[in-house]
Amino acid sequence: MKTPTVLIAGAGPTGLALALWLTRLGIAVRIIDRTSEAGTTSRALAVQARTLEFYQQLGFADELVEGGVKVVGVNLWVRGAKAARVPLRDIGKGVTPFPFALVYPQDAHERLLIAHLEALGVQVERETELVRFAQRADRVEAVLRKKDGSEAGCEAAYLAGCDGASSTVRESLGIGFPGGTYRGRFYVADVEASGRAIDDELHIDLDEADLLLLFPMKGKGRVRLVGNVSRGLENDSRELTFDDVSERAIKHLGLTISKVNWFSTYRVHHRVADRFRDGRVFLLGDAAHIHSPAGGQGMNTGIGDAVNLAWKIAAVVQGAFSENLLETYEAERIAFARRLVATTDRGFTLATKRGRVAAIVRARIVPVIAPLLFRLPVLRRFFFRTASQTGIEYRRSRLSAGKAGAIHGGDRLPWLELKSGEDNFAPLTALKWQVHVYGKAKDDLAKACSELRLALHVFDWRDEMKRAGFREDAAYLIRPDGYVALADAAADTARLREYFVRLA
16 A cells, blocks of 8 residues: 555545545555445435535536535514515525535535545545554654554544544644533434425524524435424433434424435533644644534535645645644634634524513514525625525735735635626636736736746626726736735736745
8 A cells, every 4th residue: 555645534525625635645644434335324414515625626516516505594483373485596696606605515515525536546445444653753654453453553644633522633632622512402304395495495493492493405205303402302312313303393394204315413522622732633624623513514624624734744745735734724724713613603692592581582583583694695694604604714824915906815806797708717627836927917926927937818808807806907816715815916026036035
């Protein structure tokens, strides 16, 4: 077996996305997982626009879109009646090539990622567990255990802990995982049903005591139900079944259940690791942060971790940057994870809090206010950028510099549809550093880009570019993950060269 550059512990969406990006960047990986097969059930459903943009860079975003359900509206129910509807169709129009909310279950998601990884010649090693590891000056030495109990050594330049909330990697490093567990018990059920709420839209039952969500899924009448276990059952020691919790869904949403494909109960946690890196070892996904299900952010955040780390490891291994570049992984991702946990914590607490005041807010005020707020374009845009993760920025990162127009170093490159029918994201499929100019490029810029081995992409100026935040004739240095590294209104080649000298 070829010696891997990166050993990836955990083959969920985060580990698979990391393996795909690293492999596409020419970095050898070995990915292991203790389970015997990919997940067949899951709680994660939402695939956000930013994740689809990352997958578009790899060439398979359309497969998820075709296999998922675009949610065009959210319906709010109170006491068995539809109280309000919030339209979502093309809510992110003009922001991204994926201006919608997409439901695509994690189990199908994992199978798709595995298929693309196998097409690149990489197999997930199943029933293989990371037992222990030690760091050396130039490598990580790990011990892996197979199904038969035999153990074997593995060396890699780096170890990526993508092994979930009970991460062996994190615990072995002694990294704290502060946070807490929400009161109450929750359930998730994949069912086949008919009724008023079966219409490819999201339905939320704002009962005075509990919360129930219905997500549309691919397949006639197939939906996912997520809700509170009632107070009379939440501390029940026996193993609950769907029959124990189904009455509310049947009564309040008018469902007729014909089949239960699977059912599970769980507790919800909110935690962020104290550190995301220890020497040559990194934490990603649930090993680094776990969230409430509010907003469908957890899985997508893990995939964002993977993309952020992948190009940085590749740049260091291939000699383009020093090891110091790897310090920016934690700096960029931990700040976002902490903000996200705090935000989803507030939303989830409001949605599930018990008591008379909370019940009044959910059942009487939210159905009135929500549709009104979503009529305001500014708030619709803000909500979409936040939920879709297209609003994530790294302006405080040491990799970010300058400002040109409304765009700062550290911002995600704004998306633009071009007259040719293509868009300015098309060059990002190269997964390489590049320079964009919207307008005309200075004569010496092409020479500087050639010397620095940077592709230069020049787009004819149009008025909508200014509305998107671009400044005419400015130079934008773009990272492999689609974020602006340097925004320079003067398109100064000396500043462009100095950027790389500083990070070398």
